Amino acid sequence: MDFDLTKDEIAFRDEVRQFLDDNLKQKTDNEFGVSFDADWNKKVREKRWVGFGWPKEVGGGGGTIMEQVILKEEMATRKAPALGTCFMGLAWVGPSIIEYGTEEQKKRFIPDILDGKYQWCTGYSEPNYGSDLASLQCKGVLEGDEYVVNGQKIWTSLAPFAAWMILLVRTDFDTQSKHEGITCLLVDMKTPGIEVRPIENMAGGRFFAEVFFTDVRVPVENRLGKEGQGWAVTVSALANERSSIAEVSALQRRLESLITTARQATRHGKPLLEDPGIRRQIARFEARIEAMRLNGMRYLTKQIKGEPLSSETSVNKLHRANLEVDMAEFAVEFLGNAGLHMRGSDDAVEGGKWIFNSLSWPDVVIGGGTPNIQRNIIAERILGLPKD
Amino acid sequence: MNFGFTEEQVLLRDQVRKFIEQKCPMSEVRKISQTKEGMSVEHWQEMGQLGWTGLLVPEDFGGAGLNWVDALVLLEEMGRGLFPSPFISHSLACFAIAELGTEDQKQLWLPKLASGEKIxxxxxxxxxxxxxxxxxxxxxxxxxxxxxxxxxxxxxxxxxxxxxxxxxxxxxxxxxxxxxxxxxxxxxxxxxxxxxxxxxxxxxxxxxxxxxxxxxxxxxxxxxxAADTINRLFDCGAVAVTAEMIGSSEGAHALTVDYAKNRIQFDNPIGKYQGVKHPLANMYVDIESFKSLLYYAAWCVNESPQELSKSISLAKAYASETVPKMGIDCLQLHGAIGYTAEYDIQLYLKRSKWARPKFGDANFHYDRVASLGEY
Incomplete structure (x- = not known):
């Protein structure tokens, strides 16, 4: 075991640190903060740190795995804003296009994703098929050089704001396995026949939506991968999520914030943090967060050595889900009545951020696979237990 | 960066695993545990010849001159097989003399300990x-x-x-x-x-x-x-016990996963049911996690001593909190067969209870995490 960096890696780390000294003006106070500072966005783009792990030919930075880790860690330590503004484009749409896209698709979409020109959304879940995604029924029929799409998607995050959608449709209803016959399309959200109806979530946000498709015509050149290859495109995209550095550093910040809240809150005239039960629970959270960090490093080591990763990332996804729910709930509980007060109340604690968190965790806990789906993945793919 | 094992350590693991599988299968563990000594002198002598009894003893005094990351490899495998041996106690004694002893004391005691002649x-x-x-x-x-x-x-x-x-x-x-x-x-x-x-x-x-x-x-x-050395003994003792807990909980978990694949009820292997597969997935998450925490703590003993107390407290707290519960869950997933003396899962359940308070339980270590983190 060693945690040493090579000479080149140290030089790269120093370059990142210098850049941060020179250019970091505004720290994010929101945990996954995207920067609205045009100057920052332009400079990190010039550095090719947006899409840093992508090949240079498509406009990425061509960073090694270790360089990507260093960049993320340095950014996280200094609480710098995100690199790039196109969330889903950078997370999975871009990597899918790089792997499966035609040259024309790469030229057309990748630069826009890197520049953050617009948002992408992801048309996967349907009213009847959420966790059981591969059973999806939204229909695509090839007519001439266009697919005609009819059906419905739901829980589509960012749909009300997105310019493009990565969409899964069924192009063949007569296959042996449900994973066959699925095709991936890239759809302009302005295409006639698309109707977006935002859904209000329990925290009052309107970020996800139902999306209806009525005879929506998608040119065949916007198909990603081959017809019937949609499931493979999706799986490879989701497997692209590598380490959990960004999540870990966000949770570390949340923990610091929890300690501050517990120090300032009093019960019987004493800081709550003096209560051994409170301290132990915080330490328990700390152990989970540190475990996530070190799990990530172990899995990273496997990748560097070229050993195949199975579904180990589900381990940290489960931790994150538990921590998102439990940390917010813990704060709301120990704050008592004041913990229930929301922004606008005179009695609200820190603008009601903990009660807000306790209502908004489903964004990350349900999206991308519920905790029980992660447990199925671990049980079936890692432990080899029979499928449901 | 390499948060994994060297080739030598991988070979060492294979060697230990084979040794335990061949010389001390569970039938032998049961026999040894009925004896007055609770260990096999024969096994101990072979461990001496293989250099394991002197693993932590410096080469100048007849040992292998290895460290706690190497020791954890042995301990994981010993835990997996519930191997009855004074290896942890013995290694801590060697470690204490090597760290604090005078030249004369080292000369006098370490070679005999390294060879296994003395325990x-x-x-x-x-x-x-x-x-x-x-x-x-x-x-x-x-x-x-x-x-x-x-x-x-x-x-x-x-x-x-x-x-x-x-x-x-x-x-x-x-x-x-x-x-x-x-x-x-x-x-x-x-x-x-x-x-x-x-x-x-x-x-x-x-x-x-x-x-x-x-x-x-x-x-x-x-x-x-001796204050510093005693504090390090407490910490290294926790490293050793937690390393064994990785192996023993993986052993119990593997036994239970295997049972879930083969036991048919309601026309299906019970591992098909989420009521069975989800607890097994949760156990996997916990074992993977305190394993990562422990590996880091073992590395800290030599490479980053100032981080040792905090890192081992995180690992031991996590392990002590979750492992005994795993023992219980594994037994329950077996049903009545798990309650019998004949079936091995009960041995793992007992081990999980043994390990919980050794060198500090979860409350002790969570309290220390809080103190060291200044909250």
């Missing part, structure tokens, strides 16, 4: 069961040119088979005025008493002194000067 253990705890300096209240009084010990140490692991005890005693009123004394089992005025405990693959008991005279040559290092 060592540490006697740190007392009735209060407190794994920190405040828990050391047994006084060693200066009488003439020697120290005198009168009283007893509790919960001494492998008390029945050890030839040599590294005894923590109080030599002054300040918290850190503590010393480590080398006590030979053969000395008059020393007696041991093995106590009945839950896990028959592990032995422990009382070490008693009646006006024992300890010459100054048997004070490890300097009088009053």
């Amino acid at each position: 060592g253990t540490v006697a740190l705890l007392e009735e209060t069961d407190l794994p920190q300096l405040e828990g050391i209240q047994l006084e060693a009084k200066m009488v003439g040119d020697h120290l005198q010990l009168n009283g007893s140490k509790h919960f001494v692991s492998d008390v029945n088979t050890a030839d040599l005890f590294i005894v923590a005693a109080r030599t002054g009123p300040q918290t850190d005025q503590v010393s480590l004394l080398i006590v030979d089992k053969k000395a008059e005025a020393v007696s041991t008493k093995t106590q009945a405990t839950v896990d028959k693959t592990k032995r422990e008991g009382l070490l008693q002194f009646e006006q024992l005279k300890v010459p100054s040559t048997q004070i490890l290092g300097n009088k009053d000067g």
